[in-house]
Amino acid sequence: MPKFCFVADLHMFARRSNAERYQDQIIKTARESELCILGGDIFDFRWSKYLTEDETAHAAVEWLREFDSQTNHCQVHFLLGNHDDHPELLERLPFLEQEMKTFEWSRYYYRLGDSLFLHGDVADKTMSAACLKLQREQFAHGSRTELHNRLYDVAIKAQLHRLAPPAVYPCKRVAKRILNYMDNIGHGRETGIKHVYFGHTHRPMDHYLYQGIHFHNGGAPIGDAPFRILQRTVSLNDGENGLESRIRE
Template structure:
């Protein structure tokens, strides 16, 4: 039975991110995974430290090539988030699919066995699939922000203001109900064969929180000062299993 690792919200290229440090700490777990899911906002084009959009896109594509090459055992699934749904970037992802057989990308939803993965920006406010398209239409043509504004953002993080805003906006009940409502409309009958739903975006970790028969998990973020909470999972379409943090490997074999 295949074992996977899901990570979200690395926000690479942003001066707020310590994603590369977290990936270094996870290197042994990543190397042993059969499947790696990068579940949205892997890159942050709005707050990129690169000088222009083209340079950021080239750097992101090169990063993905190197990441896939560095993990020869794993199929790598790239789920798009709002910070990396830039149209000029996603238009080039098919190039990687052709050149890298173990690379796959998904615009909104990924299903693997009894697991479903969404970035989680569908929980920003009540929305269905069309609503998510409208929400992302702004991000798809977003422009990089000035470095001075990025420094203000870093200061907000250090003062705890960003964390406070996330906790206020993304209450647990509101977040889970919006996620479920989005999936009910975007993918009818999704609950039938789904045991676990993994998401990011809120930067507020959750683990094994049951909501109407499905266990929800949020994998935190790699923003400095935020909890980073990647999760290991098993790909199975039968009995639900407990999701664990890296190092506490789920017992996939007992549920074959």
């Protein structure tokens, strides 16, 4: 059974991100894995420290190149989240995939054996694939003003980043919404899915069992919120569990 690691919600380029603290650990874990899945919101266009979206996209591509090199060219699968699903980055990713043999990407989800990987913004409300596409397109990117940043800093100091996720994203509600989306895209329980790995909610979840499926979330390195790198194995040997599927546009 192949070993993989899953990381999401680093929110790099946002000044409240503590992703750099975990950089060495992420690289080490990726080197010990056959596959590293970057689960969306790895980069943050909305709160980027860079002045332009072009600069943010360039920095993201350079980071992915460096990551590929530092992880000894471990296979990397990059998923997009609402904070990095941006036209400037989307335009560059096909060229990056051609350039690096061990890099591939998907916009919405990635299926490997008995596991499904997605960013998790479908947990915001009950969504179909079309609804998710529309929500991503309507999400406001671009750097926030200094006032917005100060307000966000106040929220972090007030520990709202730790208090809000359990209230906004109860485990059962999140699992139910994700499962509804899985049924909509043709990857429901009947297809052999046993595990779902996702981000977005910034709420750690480990083996939360809902309707026979285990849900996993590593949290996010924002402020002092809990965060960890998930490393597991995936089963490829049980009937349709050998299915590998992805969607991009």
